[in-house]
Amino acid sequence: MTEIMEESKLINKQIEKYRPYLHFAPKENWLNDPNGLIYFKGEYHLFFQHNPYDDVWGPMHWGHAVSKDLISWEELDIALYPDELGTIFSGSAVVDWNNTTGFFPDEPGLVAIFTHHRDGDDNNPAEQTQSLAYSTDNGRTWSKYQGNPVLSHETKIDFRDPKVFWNEDTNNWIMTLATGQSISFYSSSNLIDWQFESEFGHNKGSHDGVWECPDLFKFKVQETGDEKWVLFVSIGDNGQSDMGSRTQYFVGSFDGSVFKEEHEDVRWLDFGKDNYAGVSFSDIPKQDGRRIYLGWMSNWRYANEVPTVGWRSQMTLPRELSLRKIEGKHRVIQMPVRELEHYFERTIDIGKINIDQGDNKKYKVNEPYYELFLEIDQNEENQFDIVLHHTPSMKTTIEVDTKCNSITLNRASSGKIDFSEMFLLEQSLKMDDSDILTLQIIVDTSSIEIFINGGTYAMTSLIFPDQTSQSVTLINKQGKLSINDGYISTPSNKNITY
Numbered sequence: 446m447t448e449i450m451e452e453s454k455l456i457n458k459q460i461e462k463y464r465p466y467l468h469f470a471p472k473e474n475w476l477n478d479p480n481g482l483i484y485f486k487g488e489y490h491l492f493f494q495h496n497p498y499d500d501v502w503g504p505m506h507w508g509h510a511v512s513k514d515l516i517s518w519e520e521l522d523i524a525l526y527p528d529e530l531g532t533i534f535s536g537s538a539v540v541d542w543n544n545t546t547g548f549f550p551d552e553p554g555l556v557a558i559f560t561h562h563r564d565g566d567d568n569n570p571a572e573q574t575q576s577l578a579y580s581t582d583n584g585r586t587w588s589k590y591q592g593n594p595v596l597s598h599e600t601k602i603d604f605r606d607p608k609v610f611w612n613e614d615t616n617n618w619i620m621t622l623a624t625g626q627s628i629s630f631y632s633s634s635n636l637i638d639w640q641f642e643s644e645f646g647h648n649k650g651s652h653d654g655v656w657e658c659p660d661l662f663k664f665k666v667q668e669t670g671d672e673k674w675v676l677f678v679s680i681g682d683n684g685q686s687d688m689g690s691r692t693q694y695f696v697g698s699f700d701g702s703v704f705k706e707e708h709e710d711v712r713w714l715d716f717g718k719d720n721y722a723g724v725s726f727s728d729i730p731k732q733d734g735r736r737i738y739l740g741w742m743s744n745w746r747y748a749n750e751v752p753t754v755g756w757r758s759q760m761t762l763p764r765e766l767s768l769r770k771i772e773g774k775h776r777v778i779q780m781p782v783r784e785l786e787h788y789f790e791r792t793i794d795i796g797k798i799n800i801d802q803g804d805n806k807k808y809k810v811n812e813p814y815y816e817l818f819l820e821i822d823q824n825e826e827n828q829f830d831i832v833l834h835h836t837p838s839m840k841t842t843i844e845v846d847t848k849c850n851s852i853t854l855n856r857a858s859s860g861k862i863d864f865s866e867m868f869l870l871e872q873s874l875k876m877d878d879s880d881i882l883t884l885q886i887i888v889d890t891s892s893i894e895i896f897i898n899g900g901t902y903a904m905t906s907l908i909f910p911d912q913t914s915q916s917v918t919l920i921n922k923q924g925k926l927s928i929n930d931g932y933i934s935t936p937s938n939k940n941i942t943y
């Protein structure tokens with residue numbers, strides 16, 4: 446008896462190993478892209494690509510979770526199951542406030558717009574079409590639209606990931622769709638009949654992999670008040686680049702039909718390897734006014750191999766987006782949503798300190814998750830390491846060079862790493878527009894998210910140590926290191942159970 450109990454305890458321990466506290470992960474089995482992100486009647490909904498039968502990618506369903514604060518999620522029943530038209534690939538959700546579909550004679554409800562995917566065989570190529578499902582009970586149950594699919598293409602095989610929004614400028618629905626190496630825009634008055642508007646992307650941006658999971662939204666630029674549109678485009682892994690799958694963005698204009706980008710350079714949303722297929726929440730109330738997104742915190746290069754047991758993959762923290770003009774360049778800024786602050790309290794004050802060349806300063810942090818904040822004095826040039834010790838033998842090193850304005854994350858000793866050669870490679874970014882001023886680093890059980898200069902740059906990385914934290918050491922390798930202000934925040938007692 447005790448042996449059996451011991452064994453099941455061990456299995457449970459294995460299953461729970463690496464499970465995050467602050468990030469959404471499925472109770473069981475496989476997860477990839479966030480889908481149908483939406484706010485409705487006091488709840489945030491997170492649907493997700495889900496294989497409920499196995500902890501590797503397989504027949505896709507839409508899993509479902511809800512949250513009141515974007516951080517603590519309750520997983521609900523599966524929302525969408527495969528049917529005769531195929532499995533359920535990525536897509537979005539909207540509130541049909543004005544009953545444009547005719548699905549909601551009584552009161553507004555939710556419509557999901559998603560890709561039906563059918564595998565090819567010897568005689569037929571694979572097929573991807575767009576379909577609808579609707580819910581009149583706050584997303585708890587869904588009916589598929591009888592007339593599915595609502596959009597198909599005769600020749601395009603990669604034809605997927607519809608992200609739909611109501612365009613207030615033109616009073617119609619706009620769909621952005623990934624179509625191979627481009628994004629296509631469609632419009633509709635009722636979500637059922639769709640008209641092709643235009644195609645964007647040939648010879649623009651990076652084409653390292655297939656284009657996937659677009660999103661298009663408008664911002665007021667913080668500095669100038671101008672209106673600009675931002676187009677997110679994720680690009681799949683081509684098996685060759687050292688980065689695997691990642692997300693780029695374009696800044697430009699959209700007149701309801703055509704998107705025009707304003708720059709030639711490729712702009713990456715994140716400089717870490719583990720932020721993919723991110724899209725934003727629909728229907729955030731006007732009085733809130735935020736544009737919030739989250740991504741899938743993994744990389745197609747090794748997503749199926751990461752060393753969790755019984756469940757696989759998690760989402761990034763939800764992040765508030767904004768657009769700023771810095772040194773003449775429009776940049777997407779991202780910061781963790783303010784709701785996260787309730788989960789932390791400042792317990793270790795680093796304050797104002799100087800660390801001489803060759804010296805170091807160590808802080809004991811024995812916590813399931815924590816945040817490290819540093820504001821660096823830019824009058825000095827230096828190279829220093831932030832070493833996040835997970836256990837006596839496992840650590841992640843963040844190398845900061847304030848002369849070159851570069852940051853490099855090295856996770857080669859962070860814990861379990863042998864599942865992919867690419868996992869070992871360093872991740873780095875070089876800032877071309879300003880000095881490194883602030884670093885906000887959020888460490889959870891199996892991830893590190895770094896936000897630099899108030900979110901002007903982000904770096905998101907998975908790690909698989911035996912334990913989250915033991916200590917943090919700041920090591921000054923070269924020059925004079927002056928920290929103007931700093932602190933470490935650890936879990937507040939609110940809400941969290943472990």
Ligand code: FRU
Pocket residue numbers: 477478494505534535560605606657658722
């Ligand atoms: C992106 C993606 C989407 C597709 C889904 C399938 O990660 O490849 O293009 O809809 O995953 O699970």
